[in-house]
Amino acid sequence: MTTHTSTQPSKELETFDNPMPERDYTIRIDVPEFTCLCPKTGQPDFAELTIEYVADKLCVELKSLKLYVWSYRDEGAFHEAVTNRILDDLVAATQPRFMRLIADFNVRGGIYTKVVCEHRNPDWQPPTPVSLP
Numbered sequence: 001m002t003t004h005t006s007t008q009p010s011k012e013l014e015t016f017d018n019p020m021p022e023r024d025y026t027i028r029i030d031v032p033e034f035t036c037l038c039p040k041t042g043q044p045d046f047a048e049l050t051i052e053y054v055a056d057k058l059c060v061e062l063k064s065l066k067l068y069v070w071s072y073r074d075e076g077a078f079h080e081a082v083t084n085r086i087l088d089d090l091v092a093a094t095q096p097r098f099m100r101l102i103a104d105f106n107v108r109g110g111i112y113t114k115v116v117c118e119h120r121n122p123d124w125q126p127p128t129p130v131s132l133p
Contacts, residue, residue: 003097009071013093014064017054024097026053027059038108039076047079047104051090053099056121060094071084083115097124109110 031049040043049069051060068089069096072082083103098120105113 007073008067009073010064010067011071011089012064013068013089015058015063015093016061018057018059021055021057024054026054027054029060029062029065031065031069034072036072036082037074037076038051039078042076043080043108045108048104049086050102050104051099053090053094054097054124055127056095056097056124058094058096060090079103079113079115084117087119091119095121097121098126109132 029049029051031051034047035042036045036047036051047052064080072086077085083101086103087099090096096119098118100116100118103113103115105115128130
């Protein structure tokens with residue numbers, strides 16, 4: 001684990017050791033204030049990001065995630081491209097068993113966009129859901 005004290009935007013995602021690597025459990029992170037720029041108009045785009053993942057050996061450190069998300073504020077990107085790029089960066093940093101990223105963009109031109117992308121480690125088998133009476 002590295003120590004990062006910056007309060008500036010950064011593309012560096014830091015990690016820490018998963019405290020329970022022997023157990024499948026879901027980590028859900030809501031990021032309600034994601035912003036980037038429309039690559040056509042330069043106008044700001046706003047989205048809520050939802051990250052859901054089953055960690056393997058590493059978890060993403062939240063302050064570094066905050067600075068990472070902040071780094072997109074002045075970048076132009078299509079919704080589909082930026083969502084997939086963020087997922088790729090998170091997967092590269094953490095190597096999870098499973099990760100899903102949902103980017104729910106605010107209305108633009110009367111159209112709402114929601115992009116959902118996933119990564120699954122091919123060696124991971126999800127547990128069977130439990131159904132209680």
